[in-house]
Amino acid sequence: MPEQFMSVKQTASYLNMSVAWVYREAPRVGLVPYRFGSGRNAKLQFKVSEVQAWVKQQRLPAT
Numbered sequence: 001m002p003e004q005f006m007s008v009k010q011t012a013s014y015l016n017m018s019v020a021w022v023y024r025e026a027p028r029v030g031l032v033p034y035r036f037g038s039g040r041n042a043k044l045q046f047k048v049s050e051v052q053a054w055v056k057q058q059r060l061p062a063t
Contacts, residue, residue, distance in 0.1 A: 005034065005045040014051060030054060 011026070012019045026046070027033065031054050033044040 004048060006048055006051065008033075008044050008046075011046045011051060015055070030057075 006014065008019055008022050011031075012022045015022070017025075022031075023044075031046060031051060033046055036043045036045060
């Protein structure tokens with residue numbers, strides 16, 4: 001079964017952005033994280049298909 005979620009670090013690598021950017025800006029630009037666990041041990045992850053769809057939406061139109 002393929003992986004359905006990416007960690008924050010994997011998401012940052014996939015987007016070629018910093019981990020800090022993912023924590024700070026991803027929710028603001030439309031990448032909604034999933035929280036697994038609660039409190040200080042909660043882990044944020046992003047659904048692979050949603051990240052890929054978001055990347056496709058960022059494509060600039062051909063000129």
